[in-house]
Amino acid sequence: MTAKNKNKPVINPVIKNCDCLKLLKGLEDNSIGHINCDPPYNIGYDGGDEWDSFATEQEYLDWCKQWIEECVRVLKPQRMMCIWGTQKSDTFLRLKLDLLNSIQSLHSQSAIHWSYNWGGRSKTNFAHKFETAWCYSKGNHFYFNAEEIRIKRKMPKNIRTGEPYTNGTIPTTIWEGNLSTISKEGKGSNFHPTVKPQFVLQRMIKAYCPPDEKVLDLFSGSGSTAIACIATDREFIGSEINKEYYRKSKERIKKHQGSLFT
Numbered sequence: 001m002t003a004k005n006k007n008k009p010v011i012n013p014v015i016k017n018c019d020c021l022k023l024l025k026g027l028e029d030n031s032i033g034h035i036n037c038d039p040p041y042n043i044g045y046d047g048g049d050e051w052d053s054f055a056t057e058q059e060y061l062d063w064c065k066q067w068i069e070e071c072v073r074v075l076k077p078q079r080m081m082c083i084w085g086t087q088k089s090d091t092f093l094r095l096k097l098d099l100l101n102s103i104q105s106l107h108s109q110s111a112i113h114w115s116y117n118w119g120g121r122s123k124t125n126f127a128h129k130f131e132t133a134w135c136y137s138k139g140n141h142f143y144f145n146a147e148e149i150r151i152k153r154k155m156p157k158n159i160r161t162g163e164p165y166t167n168g169t170i171p172t173t174i175w176e177g178n179l180s181t182i183s184k185e186g187k188g189s190n191f192h193p194t195v196k197p198q199f200v201l202q203r204m205i206k207a208y209c210p211p212d213e214k215v216l217d218l219f220s221g222s223g224s225t226a227i228a229c230i231a232t233d234r235e236f237i238g239s240e241i242n243k244e245y246y247r248k249s250k251e252r253i254k255k256h257q258g259s260l261f262t
């Protein structure tokens with residue numbers, strides 16, 4: 001971080017064009033304030049770039065075990081790690097039950113569900129339109145900054161006492177909103193098939209990462225988490241294995257640097 005002026009530091013996200021395990025190897029124990037990872041889901045949804053399929057489910061889970069154990073090592077105690085995936089496949093449940101739940105120092109906390117309402121849909125069944133982040137704290141207690149993420153209450157006052165609500169409320173774990181590739185935040189991201197929306201990432205970062213600590217995303221993709229860190233004034237470090245995504249994400253980040261879109 002370098003000083004732009006006295007009040008506003010410039011956030012320069014660090015992204016390495018390398019395998020996530022290589023990045024992890026260079027990180028110190030207990031050095032990261034929040035981990036927000038959107039890994040391959042092993043469902044073949046990669047726009048033809050072939051990073052989302054593994055030979056077997058077991059191979060996928062074994063690979064996840066490697067980087068998740070390293071994440072636990074680098075995460076500070078009392079901080080949150082959130083891992084995205086989809087319940088379209090049972091693998092994601094196994095990742096939770098067999099893998100994450102088996103790590104002693106991790107404690108399962110409320111999962112966050114991002115729901116959206118765009119794209120193709122089945123004519124013969126309800127449409128599956130959500131993704132889930134398994135959230136685990138290192139240790140039973142964890143940092144949670146309620147003040148930064150309060151929203152307006154639907155009811156202006158307590159219907160029992162008549163007292164007005166003045167302080168807003170903490171959102172539930174179901175967050176609904178679309179990502180539009182022609183909106184300001186989506187612009188320049190359509191080279192990547194699985195972009196995460198800013199409102200989701202920014203809220204997680206504000207809640208779970210103290211302002212003077214660093215966010216880690218091992219699967220940086222189009223650079224969404226880095227951009228969310230710029231918007232929320234957090235330092236960022238990440239890796240992206242694909243050369244083209246890496247290059248284009250740097251361009252996308254440059255365009256957004258310093259802009260506080262939501």
Ligand SMILES: C[S@@+](CC[C@H](N)C(=O)[O-])C[C@H]1O[C@@H](n2cnc3c(N)ncnc32)[C@H](O)[C@@H]1O
Binds near residue numbers: 019194223241
């Ligand atoms: C689901 S996408 C992440 C998308 C990202 N959340 C965004 O908003 O753009 C997963 C990314 O992980 C990258 N990836 C796959 N295997 C990797 C590895 N071993 N190390 C680092 N990156 C990897 C893929 O190239 C892909 O861009």
